[in-house]
Amino acid sequence: MNPKTGVPKSSCVDALPVRLAPPLFTTRPRHPRGSLWVRVAALLLVLAAPAAQAAPAFEDSIAQRTQACTACHGEQGRAGPDGYYPRLAGKPAAYLYHQLLNFREGRRHYGLMTRMVDMLSDAYLWEIAQHFAALQVPYAPPAPWARPPEAAVLARGRELALHGNPTTRLPACVQCHGQKLTGVLPAVPGLLGLPADYLTAQLGGWRTGERRAHAPDCMASVVRRLSDRDAHAVVVWLASQPVPTDAHPAPGRPDTAPNAPDLRCGVAALPGGARP
Ligand code: HEC
Ligand code: HEC
Numbered sequence: 001m002n003p004k005t006g007v008p009k010s011s012c013v014d015a016l017p018v019r020l021a022p023p024l025f026t027t028r029p030r031h032p033r034g035s036l037w038v039r040v041a042a043l044l045l046v047l048a049a050p051a052a053q054a055a056p057a058f059e060d061s062i063a064q065r066t067q068a069c070t071a072c073h074g075e076q077g078r079a080g081p082d083g084y085y086p087r088l089a090g091k092p093a094a095y096l097y098h099q100l101l102n103f104r105e106g107r108r109h110y111g112l113m114t115r116m117v118d119m120l121s122d123a124y125l126w127e128i129a130q131h132f133a134a135l136q137v138p139y140a141p142p143a144p145w146a147r148p149p150e151a152a153v154l155a156r157g158r159e160l161a162l163h164g165n166p167t168t169r170l171p172a173c174v175q176c177h178g179q180k181l182t183g184v185l186p187a188v189p190g191l192l193g194l195p196a197d198y199l200t201a202q203l204g205g206w207r208t209g210e211r212r213a214h215a216p217d218c219m220a221s222v223v224r225r226l227s228d229r230d231a232h233a234v235v236v237w238l239a240s241q242p243v244p245t246d247a248h249p250a251p252g253r254p255d256t257a258p259n260a261p262d263l264r265c266g267v268a269a270l271p272g273g274a275r276p
Contacts, residue, residue: 062127062128062131063131066128066131066132068116069088069116069128069132072085073085073086073087073088074087075137076089076135076137077089077132077135077137078137078138078139083143083195083196083197083198084197084198086194086198087139087193087194088132088135089132089135089136089137090132090133090135090136090137090247090248090249091132091133091183091189091190091249092133092183092184092185092186092187092188092189092249093126093129093130093132093133093134093186093276094129094185094186094187094267094270094276095183095186095187095188095189096128096129096132096133097125097126097129097268097270097276098187098213098214098267098268100117100120100125100128100129101122101125101214101268102211102212102213102214103117104117104118104120104125107211107212107213107214108205108210108211108212109210109211121271122271123271123272125271126270126271136247136248139192139193139243139247140193141242142193142239142240142241142242143195143239145240149236149240153232153233153236153237154233154236154237154240156229156230156233156234156237157233157234157235157236157237157238158237160172160173160226160230160233160234160237161173161174161181161191161234161237161238162174164260164261165225165226165230166261168225168226169225169261170222170225170226170261171222171256171260171261171262171263172256172260173191173234173238174254175253175254175256175260175262176188176218176253176265177189177190177191178190178249178250178253178254179250179254180192180244180250181238181241182243182244182246182247182248182249182250183249183250184249184250184251184252184253185249185250185251185252186267186276187265187267187276188249188265189249190243190247190249191238192238192241192242192243192244192247193243193247194238194239195239196235196236196238196239199235199238199239200231200232200235203223203226203231203235206219206220206222206223207223213265213266214265214266214267214268215266216263216264216265216266217265217266218263218264218265218266219265221263222263
C-alpha cells in the first residue's frame with residue numbers, strides 16, 4: 001500500500017492497515033476476492049456521479065448510488081461473508097454517520113473508505129447513514145467455533161457484559177449498548193451479530209489508538225479498564241449470542257444504580273447543527 005494515499009496496490013487485501021496491536025488483537029481474516037477492488041473502483045463513479053450525467057435507464061436512487069458500499073459491505077449492507085466487512089443495515093443512523101466522519105477525519109483508518117467519504121458532503125453522508133439504518137435485514141446465526149469456548153470464559157464474558165467490573169470501575173456493556181445489546185438510539189451500536197474477529201479488531205483499535213471516536217471517547221476508557229483476558233472473554237461471549245428477533249436499537253439506556261460507574265460519550269452535530 002502507498003502509505004501517503006492509502007491506495008491499495010492490487011486488491012483490498014493489500015489495503016489492510018498494519019495493526020500494531022498486542023498479541024491478543026491479531027489482524028482480521030484475509031479477503032479472498034481479488035477482483036473486488038476493480039468492481040469497487042467502477043462503482044465509485046456511480047456514487048459520485050450527479051444524476052444528470054447518468055444514462056437514461058439509470059435509476060438514481062440512494063440504493064443504486066450506494067452500490068459501491070454494498071460491494072464490500074454485502075447486499076443491503078448485511079455484512080461481507082467472512083467477518084471482515086462489517087454490517088451496516090439497521091445500525092443507528094447517528095452511529096453510522098459518526099463512523100463516516102471518523103473515516104473522513106482520520107479517527108478510523110481504511111484507505112479506500114477514507115477516499116470515498118473524502119469526496120462527500122456531510123449532508124450526503126447523513127443521507128447514506130439514514131438509508132442503511134432503515135434497512136432491516138435478518139442476521140445470520142452465530143458462526144460455530146472451531147474449538148468451543150470454555151464455560152468459565154463464557155461466564156466471565158457474560159458477567160462483564162451484564163454487570164461490568166467494580167474493581168476497575170468498568171461499566172457494564174449493557175449500560176450503553178442496551179439491555180438486549182442491540183444498541184441505543186441515537187448513536188450507540190449493538191454488539192450482537194458481529195463476528196469475534198471484528199469485535200476483537202475494534203477493541204484492539206481503541207487500545208492502540210488506531211480507532212477513535214468523538215471526544216470524550218468513552219470506548220477508549222472502557223478498553224483501558226479491560227485486561228486482555230477480559231476483552232477476550234467478553235468478545236467470546238458476545239459472539240456466541242444469537243441476535244433477538246427484534247434487533248432494533250432501544251430508544252434509551254436501561255436504568256442503572258446511582259453509584260454505578262459511568263462514562264460520557266461524544267457526539268457530532270448533524271448537518272444543519274441539530275444534536276442527534
Ligand atoms: C473496499 C471495501 C469497502 C468499501 C467499498 C466500503 N467500505 Fe465501509 N468499511 C470497510 C471496512 C474493511 C470497514 C471496517 C474497517 C475497520 O475495521 O475499521 C468498513 C467500515 C465501515 C463503517 C463502520 C461500520 C461500523 O459498524 O463501525 C461504515 C459506516 C462504512 N464502512 C460505510 C461505508 C459506506 C457508506 C460505503 C460507501 C460509500 C463504504 N463503507 C464502502 C470496507 C469498505
Ligand atoms: C459509556 C458507554 C459505553 C460503555 C459502558 C460501553 N460502550 Fe462500547 N461503545 C459506546 C459508543 C458510544 C460506541 C460508538 C463509538 C463510535 O462512535 O465509534 C461504542 C462502540 C463499541 C464497539 C464498536 C462496534 C462496531 O460496530 O464497530 C464495540 C465493539 C464496543 N463498543 C464494545 C463494548 C464492550 C465489549 C463493552 C463492555 C465491556 C462496551 N462497549 C461498553 C459506548 C459504550
